[in-house]
Amino acid sequence: MSTAAAPRGAAPRGAAALRTDDPAVRPEPTGTVKKLGGLAGWVDDRTGVAKGAGHMLKKVFPDHWSFMLGEIAMYSMIICLLTGVFLTFWFVPSMGEVPYDGSYIPLQGVQMSEAYKTTLDISFDIRGGLLIRQIHHWAALMFVVAVMVHMFRVFFTGAFRKPREINWVIGTVLSLLSIVEGFAGYSLPDDLLSGTGIRAAEGFMQSIPIVGSYVAYFLFGGPFPGEAIIPRFYTAHVLIIPAILIGLFTAHLLLVMVHKHTQYPGPGRTNSNVVGFPLMPVYMAKAGGFFFIVFGAIALVSALFTINPIWAYGPYDPSPVTAGSQPDWYMLFADGGLRLLPGWLEIPIFKWTLSLNVAIGALLLIPVMYTLIGIYPFLEAWVTGDKREHHLLDRPRNAPVRTALGAAFIAEYFVLAMAGVNDILAIKFHLAINSITRALQLLFFVLPVIVFWVTKRLCLSLQRADRNLVLHGRETGNIYRSADGEFTEIHEPLDPYRRWTLVQHEVGTPLALGSTKDANGVESPLSKKARRRARWSQFYFRDSVAPVTPAELAAAHHHGEHDALPSAESATHVGPSEH
Amino acid sequence: MSEHGTTHDEVSRAATGTLPQRFDDPGLPPHVPRQADHDESAAKRAERQVAVMFGLSIVSTVAFLVAYFAVDQRSTVFFPGIGSTNAYHLVLGVTLALSLLMIGLGAVHWAKTLMPDHEVVEERHPLRSSDEDREHAVATILDGGDAAQLPRRNMIKYSLGGALGLFSLPLVLQVAGSLGPTNVSELAETLWDIPTEGKHAGKPIRLMRDPQNTPIKAEEVAIGSVFHVLPESLDWHKEENVEAGRAEWKGVLDEKAKAAVILVRLDPKDFVSTKARDWGYQGIVAYSKICTHVGCPVGLYEQKTHNLLCPCHQSTFDVTRDCEVVFGPAKRALPQLKITVDADGYLVAPEGFKEPVGPSYWER
Structure with a gap:
């Protein structure tokens, strides 16, 4: 729709020719513009959008499966927004008690909140309502998991480094909001399971030192459960949080546009270019099509697998409870934290009570975790001293x-999430819940250390394997037997494209540990700081494995030539598999 | 470069020690054409495949529209691997899914087989603005401030600062001040407290089965059995509601959330705590069912160990030891409700809980 490229109209004739100074009012459209129709021109006349649009549509994106994780998150969110609007047409966020008169026979006549009743109506009496509800819930689960896995991709590939730190922080907030939004959402039906979750949430608030009972009374509008919490969660769930989510998500995407997408290393891919396919037409089709694939897959899962069958739980009542009360998966780690914290953390102070056994897990865990995630890029940049883009x-x-x-x-998160299902584990594996909990308490401290060590060693081994591959080439599986009976496997050198990857x-070098004294031999706080940084830098880079240099490769070839094949013309280089 | 991967040049340069420190980027690998790029029949085939997928989407959409009206909302159907399921939901879901999936798969297939697959290189440009632009921006801001006479009009500066600093207070106060109420002392009150006025004043409160709402005779409670209990005064609460013209159910859940009680009978010999036994009646003891951790109902009773277990976070309370915590994240024992029997032999509570029930809070 490039009207900007359209030439000026033909020379004016007749009366119009008398006023040749006037700018041409209606330039003749060129063939392409005509094809797109008058609408695009009409819009461009009023917005001048064509120039930018032309530029945007040619924008290049690199291709990799892991870049679709963020797309899945984006599409799941859009599906949630769409289906969520549908649900608001029938859902009534009221805790007023009404008797059930709908078509689900087991609950007929039962007293329940209007929120629960209308959720039953959506599930049983609105045509296709159950499908929309199920798509909404599955898409929400997909949203949270996709955000998380997308974050893993960004973290493990270092995509959060300069200039993308701001986008990492925005993404971190989005991730936090996604689980808050999820919790608010699954609390709305006011069924027995989610009501028990709200019951616990009220307990969390009460554990705030000094003002806890007031905070709980303020948010619940009085004693638990009251009649205010569902309407308030509803406002948060359909208005406040989605508004922030959409705002931040828009900023997130704009920054991706501004920064241009990162790319994986490979031949021809440098720090100063983007190699890939243009938005128009390739990504229009691929990304646009992918929206339908995500939507379709979620619809299929929703058709086949029931999630959150609230009719089976019954309306919320503070007295009954079901065994196996678990929140949605993304809250398991927080719930697990509560299960692992020991009771002695509740400390009486004179006549007051400080419930750290609750507060640490319920109030501190999530903020602390997300703060650590959010500041990681800055910590790493400080340690490495790397200021480049x-x-x-x-x-x-x-x-x-x-x-x-x-x-x-991930290991720590996994331990906490497992603690969140410790009762299920106990039942499924016929173990004592006490031993599972004790083991997880131990693993909370031990497993991350083990996993850190193992992962680091694995990475270093993989780097050495890469070196080997570059130096000695690919094992072809062809065994050569020399005249004096020695067997050698023929190695095929890598082609330069594969080798380049x-x-x-580049490998970082650790900062040297300086002296703690300054030039005059005086203890210096500044150099102490530098030493601390150097120690972290050592921690980061101490065991670096440098990539193969051309000299090393040449040396390896030279070395290999001792047992080279008799035929110098052979298309393969031969070298010993190990030095 | 030779196909060996190393040029003879490199090898000979190695010998003379003139090799570079790093390898050179070989640049983009040559483009490998797809079948449809040079074979028109393959391209035709791809076109047909894409069209079939889009066509299937149309068919599925029509199927959805028909099913919406034609399928009975209550009918069930057997689906392999899932079992008996609602046919209406299943048909709508599957047709919708196919209608969407086929659009997506068709579009992606089209992109992969027929759209250009030559990689395009776009250059990046440094993000930072030029120094002149930066200086210009700073100058614009400073000049603007100067033009508004901000630096020398101190009265305006400070009064504006004050006004901007304060204007949000009314908004904050409206919300914070109206969220209330603040009568948190009622956290320590339950419906087991004996009314001091009204027609039930001074009357011990009967223990009622939940949800049947019938009183319990002591001899009906066998050793090892467990009863979920609510106070008789819950009925009085509803009566008061009706008399006062409120909805009958007003506040019922709030009261239940504090008053729920669990009743068990042990052999009196099993008690380790004499207080627990003495506050009970012939081995029948009543404890608050609201967990002292975060307030879930402590609904599970293990007969053999006399332990009560909270299903939310697995706090475990030992009934023989006055419901002390023996495992899990809770710290405090469940509060005990003193019980006895009235003249008719029904279990009653002669007085309320001696301490607040439920989760811990600062001033409890």
Whole structure:
């Protein structure tokens, strides 16, 4: 729709020719513009959008499956917004008690909140309502998981480095909001399971030192459960949080446009270019099509697998409870934290009570975790002292300490999530819940350390394997037997394209530990700081494995030539498999 | 470059020690054409495949529209691997899914087989603005401030600062001040407290089965059995609601959330705590069912160990030891409700809880 490229109209004739100074009012459209029809021209006349649009549509995106994770998150969110609007047409966020008169026979006549009743109506009496509800819930689960896995991709490839730190922070907030939004959402039906979750949430608020009972009374509008919490969650769920989500998500995308997408290292891919396919037509089709694939897949899952069958739980009542009360998966880690914290953390102070056994897990865990995630890029930049822009991704093995830190985080998260299902584990594996909990308490401290060490060693081994591959080539599986009976496997050198991927990275060097004294031999706080930084730098880069240099490769070839094949014309280089 | 990957040049340069420190980027690998790029029949085939997928989407959409009206909303159907399921939901879901999936798969297939697959290189430009632009921006801001006479009009500066600093207070106060109420002392009150006025004043409160709402005779409670209990005064609460013209159910859940009680009978010999036994009646004891951790109902009773277990976070309370915590994240024992029997032999509570029930809070 490039009208900007249209030439001026033909020379004016007749009366119009008398006023040749006037600008041409209606330039003759060229063939292409005509094809797109008058609408595009009409819009451009009023917005001048064509120039920017032409530029945008030619924008290049690199291709990789892992870049679709963020897309899945984006599309799941859009599906949630769409289906959520549908649900608001029938859902009534009221805690007023009404008797059920709908078509689900087991609950007929039962007293329940209007929120629960209208959720039953959506599930049983609105045509296709259950499908929309199920798509909404599955898409929400997909949203949270896609955000998380997308974050893993960004973390492990170092995509958060300069200039993308702001976008990492925005993404971190989006991730936090996604789980808050999810919690608010699954609380709305006011069924027994989610009501028990709100019951616990009220307990969390009460554990705030000094003002806890007031905070709980303020948010619940009085004693638990009251009649205010569902309407208030509803406002948060359909208005406040989505508004912030959409705002931040828009900023997130704009920054992706501004920064241009990162790309994986490879031949021809440098820190100062983007190699890929243009938005029009390739990504229009691929990304647009992918929206339908995500939507279709979620619809299929929703058709086949029931999620959150609230009719089976019954309306919320503070007295009954079901065994196996679990929140949605993304809240398991927080719930697990509560299960692992020991009771002695509740400390009486004179006549007051400080419930750290609740507060640490319920109030501190999530903010602390997300703060650590959010500031990680700045911590790493401080340790490495790296102020350059990075547009080329790291292969995770080439940043062993970062990769190991990420893996340790996942291990910790996994321990907490397992603690959140400790009762299910006890039943499924016929183990005592006490021993599972004790074991997880131990693992909370031990597993991240083990995982860190193992992951780092794995990364270093993979780097050495890369070196080997570059130096000695690919094992062909062809065994050559020399005249004196020695067997040698023929190695085929890598082609330069494949080799480049394995040797392109740079290796950081640890800062040297300086003296704690300044030039005059006086203890200096400044150099102490520098030493601390140097120690972290050592921690990061101590065991770096440098990529193969041309000299090393040449030396390896030279070395290999001792047992080279008799035929110098052979298309393969031969070398010993190990030095 | 030779296909060996190393040029003879490199090898000979290695010998003379003139090799570079790093390898050179070989640049983009040569483009490998797809079948449809040079074979018109393959391209035709791809076109047909894409069209079939889009066509299937149309068919599925029509199927959805028909099913919406034609399928009975209550009918069930057997689906392999899932079992008996609602046919209406299943048909709508599957047709919608196919209608969407086929558009997506068709579009992606089209992109992969027929759209250009030559990689395009776009150059990046440094993000930072030029120094002149930066200086210009700073100058614009400073000049603007100067033009508004901000630096020398101190009265305006400070009064504006004050006004901007304060204007949000009314908004904050409106919300914070109206969220209330603040009568948190009622956290320590339950419906087991004996009314001091009204027609039930001074009357011990009967223990009622939940949800049947019938009183319990002591001899009906066998050793090892467990009863979920609510106070008789819950009925009085509803009566008051009706008398006062409020909805009958007003506040019922709020009261239940504090008053729920669990009743168990042990052999009196099993008690380790004499207080627990003495506050009970012939081995029947009543404890608050609201967990002292975060307030879930402690609904599970293990007969053999006399333990009560909270299903939310697995706090475990030992009934023989006055419901002390024996495992899990809770710290405090469940509060005990003193019980006895009235003249008719029904279990009653002669007085309320001696301490606040439910989760811990600062001033409890």
